[in-house]
Amino acid sequence: MLDAATFAGICKALGHPARIRIIEHLRAIDRCICGEIVQILPLAQSTVSQHLKVLKAAGLVKGEVEGPRTCYCLDGEVLDRFKKTAASI
């Protein structure tokens, strides 16, 4: 369960279609690099990187550097708390 401000923050991060699609993709394939998401979305690399930054700042996504690339995956813990809070609204 999350307090109202934190919940609002996560909602805000999810409040963009591109970021929803990123989340859905990460859920589908577990983990992937930024470039893969760039392929999927009709957005520039820098824009995708920004969206990933927003999701990371909200805690929904974790990124670990693997050489020259960064591998992203969902933070199941945070996602779970979000779901539980959403269910209790």
Add this chain to the structure above:
Amino acid sequence: MLDAATFAGICKALGHPARIRIIEHLRAIDRCICGEIVQILPLAQSTVSQHLKVLKAAGLVKGEVEGPRTCYCLDGEVLDRFKKTAASI
């Protein structure tokens, strides 16, 4: 279940602490008029009216005019679809 764009739109509407508080209050007392929400939040009447408009545009809230005042309540249907979609992310 909602498509990605609709879900993102609702998340966006929920992406502000004041609007979360409005939703929570409406859930707690079922229905109330705008002025009551103005009492609760540290915001000007016009600002609260704007927030209500955002929630209404997202479909989360319904408002019916009752004489000079407007009575707001949650749209349980939409809220349910939101919760189900959130749970499936």
Add this chain to the structure above:
DNA sequence: CTCATTAATCGTAGAATGACGATAAAGAAT
């Protein structure tokens, strides 16, 4: 070492958001 690949950051421009006070509209009350 040099070059290629990958992702983050910078700078920027335009659109949207959030806040307010002032005003308008609609009805109730006197």
Add this chain to the structure above:
DNA sequence: ATTCTTTATCGTCATTCTACGATTAATGAG
């Protein structure tokens, strides 16, 4: 009819968001 109450809308300003291209940083390959 006039006044009061309530809410929506308007106009405005500062801030944030979204998108892009260009640049930088980091690493791997040759």
